[in-house]
Amino acid sequence: DQQVKQNSPSLSVQEGRISILNCDYTNSMFDYFLWYKKYPAEGPTFLISISSIKDKNEDGRFTVFLNKSAKHLSLHIVPSQPGDSAVYFCAASAVNNAGNMLTFGGGTRLMVKP
Amino acid sequence: DSGVTQTPKHLITATGQRVTLRCSPRSGDLSVYWYQQSLDQGLQFLIQYYNGDERAKGNILERFSAQQFPDLHSELNLSSLELGDSALYFCASSAQGAGNTEAFFGQGTRLTVV
Numbered sequence: 001d002q003q004v005k006q007n008s009p010s011l012s013v014q015e016g017r018i019s020i021l022n023c024d025y026t027n028s029m030f031d032y033f034l035w036y037k038k039y040p041a042e043g044p045t046f047l048i049s050i051s052s053i054k055d056k057n058e059d060g061r062f063t064v065f066l067n068k069s070a071k072h073l074s075l076h077i078v079p080s081q082p083g084d085s086a087v088y089f090c091a092a093s094a095v096n097n098a099g100n101m102l103t104f105g106g107g108t109r110l111m112v113k114p
Numbered sequence: 115d116s117g118v119t120q121t122p123k124h125l126i127t128a129t130g131q132r133v134t135l136r137c138s139p140r141s142g143d144l145s146v147y148w149y150q151q152s153l154d155q156g157l158q159f160l161i162q163y164y165n166g167d168e169r170a171k172g173n174i175l176e177r178f179s180a181q182q183f184p185d186l187h188s189e190l191n192l193s194s195l196e197l198g199d200s201a202l203y204f205c206a207s208s209a210q211g212a213g214n215t216e217a218f219f220g221q222g223t224r225l226t227v228v
Contacts, residue, residue, distance in 0.1 A: 032214035043116065043204055043219035044157070051214060089156065093214060099170030100208060100215060101147060104157040 003027045004092050006105035013112050019077040021108050023090035026071065030092040034102065035064060035075045038087045047088075048075070080112045117141065118220035120205050126226045132193040135223045139186055139207030145169070146188040147217055148180055151202040163188055164211030195227045 004025045013019045021035075031052035036044035050057040050064045050073070057064050063076045077084055087109050091102040117140035127133055139146050148160040159172035163182035174180075177195075182188045192199060202224050206217035 034216055036219075041221070043118070043120075043206075043221045045116070046216045046218060049214075049216055091157075099162040099164065099211060100145065100217070101159040101162055101170050101172060102157075102217060103159065104149075106156040 001026075002106070003030075004090060004103050004105040006088075006090060006108045008108050009106070010109040010111070013080045013110065015082055015112055015114050016079045019075075019080045019084065019110055019112065021075040021077075021088050021090075021110065023073045023075075023105050024071060025073075025092050027092070027094065027103070028071070029094040030103070032093045033064070033066060033073050034091045034093075035062075036089045036091060036104075037084075038089060038107070044089060077110075080110075082112050082114050085110055085112045116218040116220060118205060118207050118218055120203075120220035120223050122223060123221065124224050124226075126228060127195060129195055129197060129227055131195050131227075132191065133195065133225065135190040135192070135203050135205075135225075137188045137190070137205030137207075137220060139188070139205075140218055143207035143209050143218075144186065145208045145211050145217075146182055146186070147206040147208075148174075148188070148190050149204045149206065149219075151204065151222075152198075153201070157204065160190070162211075169211050192225070197227050200225055200227045 034049040035047040119138040149157040160174040162170040
């Protein structure tokens with residue numbers, strides 16, 4: 001049972017426009033959410049995170065929105081650049097975990113066209 | 115560069131064999147995590163160590179084991195290898211053992227079992 005889902009396997013956006021990547025989760029114990037970007041042949045790179053006590057967190061061109069009632073989060077990239085083309089993973093963790101393991105979604109491949 | 119170092123980058127071995135993957139965490143990080151990414155799958159959490167002790171366990175097969183040494187580097191041992199064990203294996207590290215914090219990933223070891 002996938003606790004974190006990214007229902008869009010791919011997304012294509014024109015350079016300069018907004019990219020919106022979506023993520024849904026089912027485990028109500030999750031209280032910390034992260035987005036990672038992954039290029040081929042590299043490990044995931046941390047982008048931005050949000051705690052469940054917030055509904056928005058912004059860092060430069062990247063903004064993450066959290067809707068707890070809908071168990072949904074999204075990553076907005078504005079403006080999108082060709083270098084943003086990568087696979088994006090959302091991840092979640094629960095503070096009650098004994099450790100700090102992350103549960104990942106399946107990823108969305110973003111292609112930004114020049 | 116995340117600061118997490120994994121060796122080797124590539125490994126090709128035969129079924130039934132045993133291999134060891136190595137990870138050096140970022141300087142100062144006490145937690146090490148191992149994740150597996152199979153073809154067309156998201157990242158699956160395997161196991162976490164914190165300051166030498168096992169902290170959390172995910173879907174790790176009994177044929178797999180790990181440990182974290184006093185110098186905080188970690189090794190993942192995979193034995194009686196099967197074709198289905200072919201995957202990318204990522205190591206990540208974080209400063210904390212629990213709580214909401216991002217993990218930083220290495221570049222991964224690509225294991226091919228033939």
